[in-house]
Amino acid sequence: MTSLPNDAPIDAEKLDRLAELAVKVGLDLQPGQDLMLTAPAEALPLVRRIAVHAYKAGAGVVTPILSDPEIALARYENADDASFDRAPAWLYEGMGKAFDQNAARLAVAGDDPLLLAGQDPDKVGRANKANAMAYGPARERITRFDMNWNIVAWPGAAWASRVFPDLPPEAAQRKLADAIFAASRVDQDDPVAAWEAHNATLRKRSDWLNARAFHALHFSGPGTDLTVGLADGHEWMGGASTARNGITCNPNIPTEEVFTTPHAHRVEGVVRSTKPLSHGGSLIDGIEVRFEAGRIVEAKAAAGEEVLLELIDTDEGARRLGEVALVPHSSPISQSGLLFFNTLFDENAACHIALGQCYSKCFRGGEGLDADRVAAQGGNASAIHVDWMIGSGEIDIDGLDADGNRTPVFRKGEWA
Amino acid sequence: MTSLPNDAPIDAEKLDRLAELAVKVGLDLQPGQDLMLTAPAEALPLVRRIAVHAYKAGAGVVTPILSDPEIALARYENADDASFDRAPAWLYEGMGKAFDQNAARLAVAGDDPLLLAGQDPDKVGRANKANAMAYGPARERITRFDMNWNIVAWPGAAWASRVFPDLPPEAAQRKLADAIFAASRVDQDDPVAAWEAHNATLRKRSDWLNARAFHALHFSGPGTDLTVGLADGHEWMGGASTARNGITCNPNIPTEEVFTTPHAHRVEGVVRSTKPLSHGGSLIDGIEVRFEAGRIVEAKAAAGEEVLLELIDTDEGARRLGEVALVPHSSPISQSGLLFFNTLFDENAACHIALGQCYSKCFRGGEGLDADRVAAQGGNASAIHVDWMIGSGEIDIDGLDADGNRTPVFRKGEWA
Numbered sequence: 001m002t003s004l005p006n007d008a009p010i011d012a013e014k015l016d017r018l019a020e021l022a023v024k025v026g027l028d029l030q031p032g033q034d035l036m037l038t039a040p041a042e043a044l045p046l047v048r049r050i051a052v053h054a055y056k057a058g059a060g061v062v063t064p065i066l067s068d069p070e071i072a073l074a075r076y077e078n079a080d081d082a083s084f085d086r087a088p089a090w091l092y093e094g095m096g097k098a099f100d101q102n103a104a105r106l107a108v109a110g111d112d113p114l115l116l117a118g119q120d121p122d123k124v125g126r127a128n129k130a131n132a133m134a135y136g137p138a139r140e141r142i143t144r145f146d147m148n149w150n151i152v153a154w155p156g157a158a159w160a161s162r163v164f165p166d167l168p169p170e171a172a173q174r175k176l177a178d179a180i181f182a183a184s185r186v187d188q189d190d191p192v193a194a195w196e197a198h199n200a201t202l203r204k205r206s207d208w209l210n211a212r213a214f215h216a217l218h219f220s221g222p223g224t225d226l227t228v229g230l231a232d233g234h235e236w237m238g239g240a241s242t243a244r245n246g247i248t249c250n251p252n253i254p255t256e257e258v259f260t261t262p263h264a265h266r267v268e269g270v271v272r273s274t275k276p277l278s279h280g281g282s283l284i285d286g287i288e289v290r291f292e293a294g295r296i297v298e299a300k301a302a303a304g305e306e307v308l309l310e311l312i313d314t315d316e317g318a319r320r321l322g323e324v325a326l327v328p329h330s331s332p333i334s335q336s337g338l339l340f341f342n343t344l345f346d347e348n349a350a351c352h353i354a355l356g357q358c359y360s361k362c363f364r365g366g367e368g369l370d371a372d373r374v375a376a377q378g379g380n381a382s383a384i385h386v387d388w389m390i391g392s393g394e395i396d397i398d399g400l401d402a403d404g405n406r407t408p409v410f411r412k413g414e415w416a
Numbered sequence: 417m418t419s420l421p422n423d424a425p426i427d428a429e430k431l432d433r434l435a436e437l438a439v440k441v442g443l444d445l446q447p448g449q450d451l452m453l454t455a456p457a458e459a460l461p462l463v464r465r466i467a468v469h470a471y472k473a474g475a476g477v478v479t480p481i482l483s484d485p486e487i488a489l490a491r492y493e494n495a496d497d498a499s500f501d502r503a504p505a506w507l508y509e510g511m512g513k514a515f516d517q518n519a520a521r522l523a524v525a526g527d528d529p530l531l532l533a534g535q536d537p538d539k540v541g542r543a544n545k546a547n548a549m550a551y552g553p554a555r556e557r558i559t560r561f562d563m564n565w566n567i568v569a570w571p572g573a574a575w576a577s578r579v580f581p582d583l584p585p586e587a588a589q590r591k592l593a594d595a596i597f598a599a600s601r602v603d604q605d606d607p608v609a610a611w612e613a614h615n616a617t618l619r620k621r622s623d624w625l626n627a628r629a630f631h632a633l634h635f636s637g638p639g640t641d642l643t644v645g646l647a648d649g650h651e652w653m654g655g656a657s658t659a660r661n662g663i664t665c666n667p668n669i670p671t672e673e674v675f676t677t678p679h680a681h682r683v684e685g686v687v688r689s690t691k692p693l694s695h696g697g698s699l700i701d702g703i704e705v706r707f708e709a710g711r712i713v714e715a716k717a718a719a720g721e722e723v724l725l726e727l728i729d730t731d732e733g734a735r736r737l738g739e740v741a742l743v744p745h746s747s748p749i750s751q752s753g754l755l756f757f758n759t760l761f762d763e764n765a766a767c768h769i770a771l772g773q774c775y776s777k778c779f780r781g782g783e784g785l786d787a788d789r790v791a792a793q794g795g796n797a798s799a800i801h802v803d804w805m806i807g808s809g810e811i812d813i814d815g816l817d818a819d820g821n822r823t824p825v826f827r828k829g830e831w832a
């Protein structure tokens with residue numbers, strides 16, 4: 001069973017280690033557990049190795065759902081206008097059912113982050129919105145952390161050429177593969193041990209923040225003067241985490257963040273993005289927004305403003321925060337100096353916030369909280385969850401208690 | 417948007433005509449109608465052209481579900497025994513829901529017909545059975561003809577090398593592509609007109625048979641002495657046909673058969689297969705079975721007997737007939753002299769019968785019949801529908817009326 005042509009620019013052994021890591025550390029897939037896997041068709045060499053390791057781990061049945069960028073483009077180039085309000089709800093409802101039956105979920109990222117950059121932003125925005133609404137049954141179970149899930153990356157050819165526009169395609173793909181392998185720690189001798197150590201470091205940070213139980217965080221830096229209230233009973237998480245089905249997984253590979261749930265009604269001030277955001281095949285850059293009582297009341301962007309405005313109009317919760325995450329400017333991904341145009345990487349190179357749905361796991365006793373209780377404690381609900389980067393080497397962060405007393409958390413982008 | 421590398425052995429223009437034919441004649445896809453499409457990932461060049469033509473026809477959203485043979489093999493090579501009783505029911509339930517919402521269904525055939533030939537037949541049989549049971553919600557709507565559907569073929573590389581084992585891979589794929597294009601009539605100047613003429617020919621044959629309203633057909637030939645009772649109120653169909661959603665489609669491209677529903681309890685005698693059957697990645701050859709009162713009471717096969725026995729044990733209806741179909745030995749596909757190891761082609765080269773589920777459309781007023789009524793008139797129900805070939809140049813067929821009077825239907829494999 002050959003997974004890669006001999007002349008492929010991607011190291012087959014490291015790719016296999018990434019697949020094994022995704023199954024063992026990313027998912028900790030259990031004997032008898034089914035696996036639902038989404039991936040670009042181009043990522044088949046990785047998907048095949050994931051299937052091998054999943055079955056070796058005792059998987060029930062592995063079901064890949066493969067996508068193709070040219071089919072997505074065929075829609076923009078040929079479809080009637082009405083098409084852009086449609087989405088395959090039946091597929092996402094099916095995924096929700098699979099999760100209810102304890103299937104694990106693995107997503108392989110690797111699409112061209114700017115696939116739709118040349119398309120009509122109104123159509124792109126509407127199609128993203130229709131898809132986000134239809135995706136509800138799957139997203140709900142993922143954000144509630146019902147079951148073990150994981151995202152890993154495939155060094156897609158088009159993506160590689162966005163990250164390394166000056167390199168020939170094969171060299172670009174090789175460099176992106178190496179960056180993915182390094183960030184995912186599969187270039188180390190014992191990736192599983194490396195992840196244990198890394199998880200312990202992230203745990204130390206979240207333990208420290210949980211002991212402080214801040215009422216709010218205050219971010220200051222160029223263009224940013226933002227107070228992010230934290231949800232009542234919020235809990236900081238990072239790295240390995242235990243899903244409601246009792247399985248401890250690492251949802252993101254790579255990950256460098258600790259994160260928690262902001263209070264949907266206690267965010268005030270202005271914030272400016274520090275890296276471009278690739279969302280649904282479009283680039284949004286130079287975001288500046290103002291929050292009042294947790295809600296975005298002004299928003300603009302230097303690029304992709306129409307897609308941004310469509311995004312925050314998805315539903316009521318799309319204008320409020322569902323996540324705040326801390327990542328030091330010295331994180332390995334940040335130190336690579338690369339801009340990946342992919343949230344899985346860029347969010348792990350900078351402090352970030354996410355618009356939309358919160359993770360109910362980020363509450364003390366979160367496993368037991370229903371949606372009403374999450375909302376009562378300040379957790380946001382939405383059909384979207386979109387992270388964007390607000391951290392840099394110039395950001396200071398203070399923790400505030402209920403009386404407004406300040407504790408330094410970050411100085412110049414590093415843990416204080 | 418490039419669909420095929422410049423050096424591909426497949427004619428890009430004919431491939432595009434096949435895609436257009438599948439959308440326009442195969443499905444007659446309607447503006448606003450969604451399309452659910454299954455295909456091997458290898459068939460992406462055809463799938464992409466289908467997506468283009470579907471969107472040009474006004475499709476809502478096109479959702480491809482792509483499969484990969486290496487992932488299927490990874491299961492046989494690595495999975496626990498318990499895996500082989502599992503199937504992604506959630507996906508098939510989702511498809512059923514899509515059809516209920518009037519999505520059209522297009523299946524691209526092209527897999528290696530002997531992919532699993534080297535695997536444990538017990539595991540293959542169990543996995544096929546689990547999949548057939550789980551597929552129910554989709555199969556039910558397809559066999560009830562709720563919506564327009566179509567199957568077309570992609571000249572898969574592994575399939576091509578099975579059909580032309582003595583040719584180098586590229587030449588084999590080119591020859592299989594040409595055979596598919598010829599059988600699908602896309603090598604003619606006006607394929608749509610060619611299909612209109614072809615549909616008229618098939619209609620003439622089914623009209624003749626419907627006017628006779630035979631009580632049974634009697635097949636005789638080497639190893640075969642079989643009386644196939646026809647269901648009460650059966651109707652012969654062939655070529656274009658109107659689904660319950662009112663759309664007239666051609667479910668199979670190619671097609672050369674006229675077919676109807678046998679009576680599940682009135683089949684008597686012995687029958688020998690005349691071509692090997694590729695079923696679920698395994699080869700079954702030299703089938704000999706004996707029917708009593710509609711039920712298989714003895715079955716053997718020269719090859720693949722274990723898979724056959726597992727197949728007819730799927731459920732009670734798996735031992736009874738759900739289809740009988742007439743194809744002259746002079747059909748173009750038969751004249752090609754090729755054995756395709758693929759039912760879409762081989763069933764259109766020979767008279768055949770199918771074990772399992774009947775098409776309720778093959779009754780007068782079939783659109784209005786519920787499952788109980790279909791059963792009362794002799795229609796069979798099962799989780800399987802597997803066609804196998806019993807026709808040749810040596811087969812004679814008589815039509816029998818209720819009193820046993822005989823009318824010649826076929827002599828030496830041709831219409832009498």
Ligand SMILES: [Zn+2]
Pocket residue numbers: 257259323325347352387
């Ligand atoms: Zn985050």
Ligand SMILES: [Zn+2]
Pocket residue numbers: 323354385386387
């Ligand atoms: Zn996030």
Ligand SMILES: [Zn+2]
Pocket residue numbers: 673675739741763768803
């Ligand atoms: Zn047939």
Ligand SMILES: [Zn+2]
Pocket residue numbers: 739770801802803
């Ligand atoms: Zn059939």
